[in-house]
Structure formats: structure tokens, C-alpha cells
Amino acid sequence: MSTGSAAAPRRQGRGVPAARGGRRAVFADRDGTIIEDRHYIADPADVALIPGSPEALTRLRTLGFALVVVTNQSGIGRGLYTLADYRRVAAETDRQLKRAGIVVDATYFCTDAPGGDPRTTCRKPSPVLYRQAARDLGLALAGSYFVGDKLSDVLPAATLGGTGILVRTGHGASEEARAREDARATQEAGTPREARMAGAAKVADEAETADEASLARKSGREAGCLVADDLAGAAELIERLES
Numbered sequence: 568m569s570t571g572s573a574a575a576p577r578r579q580g581r582g583v584p585a586a587r588g589g590r591r592a593v594f595a596d597r598d599g600t601i602i603e604d605r606h607y608i609a610d611p612a613d614v615a616l617i618p619g620s621p622e623a624l625t626r627l628r629t630l631g632f633a634l635v636v637v638t639n640q641s642g643i644g645r646g647l648y649t650l651a652d653y654r655r656v657a658a659e660t661d662r663q664l665k666r667a668g669i670v671v672d673a674t675y676f677c678t679d680a681p682g683g684d685p686r687t688t689c690r691k692p693s694p695v696l697y698r699q700a701a702r703d704l705g706l707a708l709a710g711s712y713f714v715g716d717k718l719s720d721v722l723p724a725a726t727l728g729g730t731g732i733l734v735r736t737g738h739g740a741s742e743e744a745r746a747r748e749d750a751r752a753t754q755e756a757g758t759p760r761e762a763r764m765a766g767a768a769k770v771a772d773e774a775e776t777a778d779e780a781s782l783a784r785k786s787g788r789e790a791g792c793l794v795a796d797d798l799a800g801a802a803e804l805i806e807r808l809e810s
């Protein structure tokens with residue numbers, strides 16, 4: 568684990584295979600994906616589930632996926648709120664999900680502020696927390712799904728061999744627009760990150776018309792992603808891809 572980061576896996580009673588390459592997971596971002604993005608949430612009173620998100624998680628659990636929340640919490644690294652604040656918000660999120668009938672397998676968070684060493688930070692799109700989750704819970708990263716409202720949530724799919732799904736809640740709609748703009752701006756040449764974002768936008772464009780299952784497989788190889796309106800839409804898409 569890199570300096571300045573922290574992870575708090577909370578194992579639940581459900582058994583997961585101990586072997587590497589075991590159970591597949593849906594890795595879901597928190598803010599803007601499961602709960603409303605209230606911009607550096609530090610107060611449990613600000614936690615509000617996005618409508619349909621607990622039902623979506625339940626649907627994914629029924630399909631047999633492990634459910635792992637992976638969240639960047641740079642507000643801690645920036646000094647905007649404390650680790651204790653984060654834990655209170657996380658507990659309230661879990662409480663509301665549990666009340667709606669779903670308990671996730673684990674939650675991992677990264678406290679790093681942006682601008683750290685990209686080789687060591689746990690901040691998404693770093694694969695660090697996903698790999699830790701895979702070790703802790705015996706998960707197969709290849710074939711897993713990476714869902715969130717920012718490209719940094721879906722780009723790890725390219726590194727780890729899964730499928731990314733950008734949701735349009737939270738920052739998702741603007742991220743989609745930005746990715747499409749980047750795709751145009753970097754058509755000739757770009758930095759690796761910009762090129763990956765361009766790839767994501769390219770596949771998202773195609774997803775509206777072409778065969779989605781084929782695109783999902785392609786996305787695992789080429790850093791693309793699919794797009795859904797929200798987590799409920801992502802769950803529906805995953806169910807179709809898995810059928």
C-alpha cells in the first residue's frame with residue numbers, strides 16, 4: 568500500500584473462493600454512482616442513495632458477483648475532512664444499503680490527493696486497490712466489471728482485463744462529453760492517458776449501435792467502456808452480457 572493511503576476491507580459472512588482467479592466482482596465507485604455526489608461528503612446527513620442503486624447491487628449479487636466499493640477520498644489527503652468523518656459517512660452508506668437489503672463484500676478507499684507518484688498512488692485509475700481486493704477476497708479481476716461515473720473508475724478495466732461501464736449519474740454525463748472531446752482532440756497523437764480516454768469514448772460511441780457483448784469483450788482489451796444511465800442500467804447491461 569502506498570504512503571498516505573488506506574483501505575478498509577470489511578468481509579461479510581458470504582464465502583468467497585480463496586484461490587486466485589476465483590469469483591468475479593463488480594467494482595463500483597461510491598460517490599455519484601451508489602450515493603449522490605455531494606462534493607467531498609463529510610457529514611453522514613448528506614448521504615443519499617441514488618434511486619435504484621441498492622436494487623442494482625442486489626441484482627448483481629444474485630448473478631453471483633462479489634460487490635466491492637472502490638472510492639477515491641482525496642478530501643482526506645487535501646485536509647478537507649478527516650478519516651473519522653470518512654468512516655462515519657461510510658457507515659451511514661452501509662446502513663442505508665443494509666436497510667434496502669444489500670451488504671457489500673468490502674469497501675476500499677484511497678486518501679491520496681491528486682498529483683502523487685502515479686507508480687505508487689492508490690488513487691483510481693491506479694490498479695492498486697483492485698489488486699488488493701483480489702488478494703484479500705480471492706477475486707478474478709479478468710472478467711470483472713468496473714463501474715463508475717468517472718473515466719478513472721472504468722479505465723482500470725483496461726489494465727486488469729475487465730469491462731468498464733461509465734454511468735451518467737454524478738459526473739458521468741460530463742465525463743462522457745469530455746471523453747468524446749478528448750477523442751477528437753487526440754485523434755492524431757496524445758499522451759497514453761488521453762489516448763486511453765479517447766479509446767473509452769470511441770467504444771462508448773459504438774456501444775449505442777453495435778453489438779454490446781462484442782464491445783464488452785473488446786473493451787477488456789482496448790481500454791474502452793460501455794455507458795449506462797445509472798447503476799440500475801449498468802446491472803441490466805451486465806445481466807444481458809452474462810446471459
Ligand SMILES: [Mg+2]
Nearest residue numbers: 596598599716
Ligand atoms: Mg464518483
